[in-house]
Amino acid sequence: MNVVERRRLRLRLRDLAALSAFTAVGLSGSVPVWVSVLFVLAFAISMFDRRPLARQRAWAVVALLAVAVVLFGLAFKGALDLVVAAVSFAALVTAHRLVSEPSAATDQQALLASLLLIAGAAALSGEIWFAACLLAFGVFSCLHLGLSVVEGPVDRNEDLPMGPVFRQVSLGVGLALAGGVAFFVLFPRLSWNLASRRATPGLLGQSATGMSDRVRLGGGGDLKTRARIVLRARLQPDPKQDELDRYWVGRRFDVFDGREWHGSGVPVAASDFVHLTANDRRDTEQEIEVLPAYGARTLVALEHPVMFTRARATSASGTTATQLVHVPGEEVRFAAEAISYTYVAYSRPGTWMRDDEGERTRALALPTIDPRVAALAKTIVGTETDPLRRAHLVERWLKTSLSYSLELEGEVADPLTEFLFVRKSGHCEHFATALAVLLRTLDVPARITVGFFGGKRVDDRYLIRAGDAHAWVEAWVDDRGWVTLDATPESGRGSQPVALLAMLADLGDRIEEAWRSRVVDYSFIDQVQFVRNLVRPPERAEREGTSTTRAPVSVPWRGLASAGVGLVAYLVVRRFQRRERLHPAATFLARLEGQLAQLQVPRREGEPLEELTRRLTGERHPLAPPLEQATRRYLEARFGARPLPEAEQRRLLEALRAPAQLVR
Amino acid sequence: MSVVTTLRERWRSRSRRWRAPRTLKATRVGRTYLVLTVGIGLGALNTGNNLLYLVLGFLLSIIVLSGVLSEWAIRDVRVRRLLPEGVYAGERFPLRYEVTRTDGRAFALKLGEGTGAIDGWAWVPYVTEGQPLVVRADATASRRGPVRLSTIEVSTYFPFGLFEKTRTLEVDDLLIVWPRRGFTCDPPAADGGRHVGDLGTSRQRDGGGDLLGLRELDPGEDARRIHWAKSASTGRLLKVEREREDRQQYTLSIDPTATLGDELDRECEETAALTHRLLADGHEVGLRSRGRAIRPSAGPGHERRLLTALAWVGYDDDAPERARP
The missing domain is CATH 2.60.40.10 (Immunoglobulins)
Incomplete structure (x- = not known):
C-alpha cells in the first residue's frame, strides 16, 4: 500500500470513528437538529476528500467561538442542558476538524473531540446502541492511531506491509476491549452523587405504545408489529411460565360516542399509594419497570389490580419518589412526568367485585347507532336470558364469525357498522367495541379496557412489548362483578411481528436485557456477589447446604470464559513452542549432513562441518567448492542473521549432487 | 536439564x-x-x-x-x-x-x-x-x-x-x-628550502610535471631536455616541454598555548581549512601539534589523516591505541 492509499485509509478511519461517536450522541435525541445537520454535512464533505475550511482557519475559529458563546449562553439561561451544550460544541469542533487541512494534529484533535462525544453520549443515554457505537469508535480510532504511528512523523513514499500492522493493532484493540470489560467489572462502584443525571429515552426509545386518553376506531394496527419492550415485571409468587398470557390492565373507557371511547373518571388527590380494595397475602406482587418506550403515565398491572405503591420516577435530574393519581373507574397514573418509572403493584386474579352504580350506569349508555346492531345482538342471544351466558354467546359469535386483520385502510363514517356488516374484519379495538356495544344493547353493562396481553419470561422477569398492546371488555354481571370478556380471536391478542423480525427482536431483547441488567444497572452489590462467587463457587455452597441468591452462570458466559482460558493457554503453549523451535539454519545443517552421508563423503569421527570443508578444500576434492559455499551460507544464516530461504537451501544441496556423481 | x-x-x-x-x-x-x-x-x-x-x-x-x-x-x-x-x-x-x-x-x-x-x-x-x-x-x-x-x-x-x-x-x-569546515586565512610561509618540484626553475614550461609538447631547442637551452629519438627521426633538435610543478611543503602547527575549548577548536578549524586549501593547490602539508608530528604529504588519504589528527588535538589522553592517528 503506497503513501497516498495509506493516507486515504487513515482519513477514512478517522471519519468513521468520528461518525460512530456522533451517532452515539445523535441517537440520544438530545443534540439540536442544526448541529446534527452540520455534522453530517461535514462528514459527507470529508468522505469526498474536500477540505473547504483548509484556508479559512481564522474565520472558522471565530465562528466556533461564536457558537460556543451561544450554546453556553443558552445553558446558562437554562434553555439548554449543560451536557447537551458541551456535546454540541464538541460535535461542531469535530466537524470543523473533519473539513480542515488533514495533519497529525488535526486528526488527533478530531479523535479527542470524538472521545468527548462518547463521554457525553454515556451521560445522555443508556441504550444498547451506545455499546455498538463505543465498539465502533474504539476499533476505528485505534486502527487510525496505529496506522498513523507506524507511518511515522514524515510521509515516506515506500510500501508498508499493512497486514502485520493491522493484525497487531487489532490484537491491541481486542485486548483493550477485554481489559475495559475487566476494569468495568472490578472497579469499585463508589459514587459521590454530587450531580448525577440519568439518561434520556433517545431517538430509538421514544413512545411506542400509543397509550392515550381515548381510543379512536379506524386505521390499521401497526402497533401490533412493534417489538420494543415497554415494561418489565418481576412477579411474586413466580408463576414460572415462559409465556404468561395474562391481561395487564392499563385504562378503562366507558363512554362511547360512535367513533371513539373515552373515560369519565374524575381524579382524586395524589398520594403515595392507591388502594383499589383491601389487599391480602394471596395477591400477586409485581415489581414493574416502565421503560421510556412506554410513553404514557398510566400504571399497568396484572388483572385485577388492587393496590399501587412505591412509585419512583426517573427524569433527567435523577430518580425520585413520585405520587400517584387515582381516576376512579378509569386509571391510576403517575403525578409527575418522567422518562421512566418503577413501582410495585398487587393484583388478584378472578373477578372484580367493586360495585359502583354510577360506573354501571355509564357502562350502559349508548350513542345513536345503526338499528341493525341491536337486531344482531338479539339474533345472537336468541332466547337466552342469563346475562353471563348472553355475554359469552356474543363473545363466541364475534370470535367465530368475524376475522382478525390489521390491514384496515381509510377512515369510515361508522366504524362499528362497517366492522360488523361490511368488512367483517378488524383488530382488537373493533372486537372490543363491538362486544361492548352489543352487550349494552342487551342491557348488560360493559366497558372496554386497554392494556397488554402476554408477558414473555427472560431470566427472572416478564417482558411486555409494544406489540402486546390489547383491548378487551369488562361486563357487569350481578353476583359475579366485572367479568373479563375478550372477543378478539386468540391469534390476534399478543404481538404480531413478522417471523424473522420476531426472532431478531427476541434476540435483540435478550441482548438489551443483558445490557441493562449487567451493564447499565451493574452495582456494588453485583460486584460483591461476583467476587464472592469467584472466591466461593456456588457448587460448594450448595454442598454445604447454604442457599445463594446468585443466579447460576449462564451457558454463554461459561462458553466465553472457557474460550478465554483456552486462548490464553494456546498463546502460552505457542510461545514456548516457538522458543523451542529449531533455528532455520540448523534444519539446513541437518539436511546438508544427511546429504553428505548419503553421498558417502569420508568424514572423521566428530569432525565438524567447517573442518570437513577445510580438509576437502586442502585435498582439492571435487565437492569442496559447493560444500564451501554451503558451509559459508550456513554460518551466515546461523550466526550472521542473514536468512537462508528454502529455495536457496535446495539450490545449495543440489549443487552438491553433480560433483558427487563425478566422483563415483 | x-x-x-x-x-x-x-x-x-x-x-x-x-x-x-x-x-x-x-x-x-x-x-x-x-x-x-x-x-x-x-x-x-x-x-x-x-x-x-x-x-x-x-x-x-x-x-x-x-x-x-x-x-x-x-x-x-x-x-x-x-x-x-x-x-x-x-x-x-x-x-x-x-x-x-x-x-x-x-x-x-x-x-x-x-x-x-x-x-x-x-x-x-x-x-x-x-x-x-x-x-x-x-x-x-x-x-x-x-x-x-x-x-x-x-x-x-x-x-x-x-x-x-x-x-x-x-x-x-x-x-x-573533524573540525568544522570554514574560512581560512593566507597560508604561512613554506618550509625553508623544503620545496619539492620545480619551484627553482625560472621557466614555467621547464618543469618536471606532465608532458606539454615538443619544440625546437633554442640556443643556450639545457641540452638534457632534448628528446633524442624524435630529434633523430626529424633531423632537428627537439626539446621536451613539461609543466613546472609548484608544490611546496608546509608543516602546519597548532598553537601550543591554546586551551581546550572554543579557542582550540577555532585553531583546529583554521588549520583544517588551510590544510584543505593547500592540499587542493597541490602542496604537501604536514602537521605538528603538541609533541606529535605528521610528515608533509599530499592526497585525499593524507588529508583525512590530518583531519583525524586535528580531531584528536586536545583529547590525546583519551585516545585508544588503535584510534590514535
Missing part, C-alpha cells in the same frame, strides 16, 4: 531483559488523553453512571495496553552502528543503524544516540525477525573531537502514539568528528 532449571534459566534471562532501563513519556496527544481520562473518571465517580465506567475502563486499558505493546516492540531489538571514517562538525552526515529483530516483529521504532553530542534520529516503520534493516539518520555532531558513543536509544510510539517508551541499548563506538 530439568524442567525447573530450564524455567529458572528462562526466568533469569527474562528478568535480565526486563531490567534494562526504560523511560516512558506522554506525547502531546497522550497528555490530553490523560486529562480526558481523569475527567471521565471523575464524572463516573460522581454520577455512578455505569456507561462512563465502561468508557473509563476502555481508556485505562488502552493506557495499560500501550505499555505492554510498546514493550513488545522494543524488547527483542538489536542495533549496531555503521559509522563513517569521520564527519565534519556542524554538518549533516549519514549515521546508519542496522536493526535486527531477534523475535517477532517491531513497529514504529525511533533510533537516536543517547549522548547529547550527536543529534538526529532514524525511523524504522517495520522490522521483522531475521531480516536486518539498515536505516539512516541525518545526524549532526556539534563539536570537533572524538565522540564516544556508548548508548543507542530505541524509542517507540507504538501502538497508539499516546506514549513514547524508550529503551537504552549499550553499544560502544567511537566517532571521529
Whole structure:
C-alpha cells in the first residue's frame, strides 16, 4: 500500500470513528437538529476528500467561538442542558476538524473531540446502541492511531506491509476491549452523587405504545408489529411460565360516542399509594419497570389490580419518589412526568367485585347507532336470558364469525357498522367495541379496557412489548362483578411481528436485557456477589447446604470464559513452542549432513562441518567448492542473521549432487 | 536439564531483559488523553453512571495496553552502528543503524544516540525477525573531537502514539568528528628550502610535471631536455616541454598555548581549512601539534589523516591505541 492509499485509509478511519461517536450522541435525541445537520454535512464533505475550511482557519475559529458563546449562553439561561451544550460544541469542533487541512494534529484533535462525544453520549443515554457505537469508535480510532504511528512523523513514499500492522493493532484493540470489560467489572462502584443525571429515552426509545386518553376506531394496527419492550415485571409468587398470557390492565373507557371511547373518571388527590380494595397475602406482587418506550403515565398491572405503591420516577435530574393519581373507574397514573418509572403493584386474579352504580350506569349508555346492531345482538342471544351466558354467546359469535386483520385502510363514517356488516374484519379495538356495544344493547353493562396481553419470561422477569398492546371488555354481571370478556380471536391478542423480525427482536431483547441488567444497572452489590462467587463457587455452597441468591452462570458466559482460558493457554503453549523451535539454519545443517552421508563423503569421527570443508578444500576434492559455499551460507544464516530461504537451501544441496556423481 | 532449571534459566534471562532501563513519556496527544481520562473518571465517580465506567475502563486499558505493546516492540531489538571514517562538525552526515529483530516483529521504532553530542534520529516503520534493516539518520555532531558513543536509544510510539517508551541499548563506538569546515586565512610561509618540484626553475614550461609538447631547442637551452629519438627521426633538435610543478611543503602547527575549548577548536578549524586549501593547490602539508608530528604529504588519504589528527588535538589522553592517528 503506497503513501497516498495509506493516507486515504487513515482519513477514512478517522471519519468513521468520528461518525460512530456522533451517532452515539445523535441517537440520544438530545443534540439540536442544526448541529446534527452540520455534522453530517461535514462528514459527507470529508468522505469526498474536500477540505473547504483548509484556508479559512481564522474565520472558522471565530465562528466556533461564536457558537460556543451561544450554546453556553443558552445553558446558562437554562434553555439548554449543560451536557447537551458541551456535546454540541464538541460535535461542531469535530466537524470543523473533519473539513480542515488533514495533519497529525488535526486528526488527533478530531479523535479527542470524538472521545468527548462518547463521554457525553454515556451521560445522555443508556441504550444498547451506545455499546455498538463505543465498539465502533474504539476499533476505528485505534486502527487510525496505529496506522498513523507506524507511518511515522514524515510521509515516506515506500510500501508498508499493512497486514502485520493491522493484525497487531487489532490484537491491541481486542485486548483493550477485554481489559475495559475487566476494569468495568472490578472497579469499585463508589459514587459521590454530587450531580448525577440519568439518561434520556433517545431517538430509538421514544413512545411506542400509543397509550392515550381515548381510543379512536379506524386505521390499521401497526402497533401490533412493534417489538420494543415497554415494561418489565418481576412477579411474586413466580408463576414460572415462559409465556404468561395474562391481561395487564392499563385504562378503562366507558363512554362511547360512535367513533371513539373515552373515560369519565374524575381524579382524586395524589398520594403515595392507591388502594383499589383491601389487599391480602394471596395477591400477586409485581415489581414493574416502565421503560421510556412506554410513553404514557398510566400504571399497568396484572388483572385485577388492587393496590399501587412505591412509585419512583426517573427524569433527567435523577430518580425520585413520585405520587400517584387515582381516576376512579378509569386509571391510576403517575403525578409527575418522567422518562421512566418503577413501582410495585398487587393484583388478584378472578373477578372484580367493586360495585359502583354510577360506573354501571355509564357502562350502559349508548350513542345513536345503526338499528341493525341491536337486531344482531338479539339474533345472537336468541332466547337466552342469563346475562353471563348472553355475554359469552356474543363473545363466541364475534370470535367465530368475524376475522382478525390489521390491514384496515381509510377512515369510515361508522366504524362499528362497517366492522360488523361490511368488512367483517378488524383488530382488537373493533372486537372490543363491538362486544361492548352489543352487550349494552342487551342491557348488560360493559366497558372496554386497554392494556397488554402476554408477558414473555427472560431470566427472572416478564417482558411486555409494544406489540402486546390489547383491548378487551369488562361486563357487569350481578353476583359475579366485572367479568373479563375478550372477543378478539386468540391469534390476534399478543404481538404480531413478522417471523424473522420476531426472532431478531427476541434476540435483540435478550441482548438489551443483558445490557441493562449487567451493564447499565451493574452495582456494588453485583460486584460483591461476583467476587464472592469467584472466591466461593456456588457448587460448594450448595454442598454445604447454604442457599445463594446468585443466579447460576449462564451457558454463554461459561462458553466465553472457557474460550478465554483456552486462548490464553494456546498463546502460552505457542510461545514456548516457538522458543523451542529449531533455528532455520540448523534444519539446513541437518539436511546438508544427511546429504553428505548419503553421498558417502569420508568424514572423521566428530569432525565438524567447517573442518570437513577445510580438509576437502586442502585435498582439492571435487565437492569442496559447493560444500564451501554451503558451509559459508550456513554460518551466515546461523550466526550472521542473514536468512537462508528454502529455495536457496535446495539450490545449495543440489549443487552438491553433480560433483558427487563425478566422483563415483 | 530439568524442567525447573530450564524455567529458572528462562526466568533469569527474562528478568535480565526486563531490567534494562526504560523511560516512558506522554506525547502531546497522550497528555490530553490523560486529562480526558481523569475527567471521565471523575464524572463516573460522581454520577455512578455505569456507561462512563465502561468508557473509563476502555481508556485505562488502552493506557495499560500501550505499555505492554510498546514493550513488545522494543524488547527483542538489536542495533549496531555503521559509522563513517569521520564527519565534519556542524554538518549533516549519514549515521546508519542496522536493526535486527531477534523475535517477532517491531513497529514504529525511533533510533537516536543517547549522548547529547550527536543529534538526529532514524525511523524504522517495520522490522521483522531475521531480516536486518539498515536505516539512516541525518545526524549532526556539534563539536570537533572524538565522540564516544556508548548508548543507542530505541524509542517507540507504538501502538497508539499516546506514549513514547524508550529503551537504552549499550553499544560502544567511537566517532571521529573533524573540525568544522570554514574560512581560512593566507597560508604561512613554506618550509625553508623544503620545496619539492620545480619551484627553482625560472621557466614555467621547464618543469618536471606532465608532458606539454615538443619544440625546437633554442640556443643556450639545457641540452638534457632534448628528446633524442624524435630529434633523430626529424633531423632537428627537439626539446621536451613539461609543466613546472609548484608544490611546496608546509608543516602546519597548532598553537601550543591554546586551551581546550572554543579557542582550540577555532585553531583546529583554521588549520583544517588551510590544510584543505593547500592540499587542493597541490602542496604537501604536514602537521605538528603538541609533541606529535605528521610528515608533509599530499592526497585525499593524507588529508583525512590530518583531519583525524586535528580531531584528536586536545583529547590525546583519551585516545585508544588503535584510534590514535
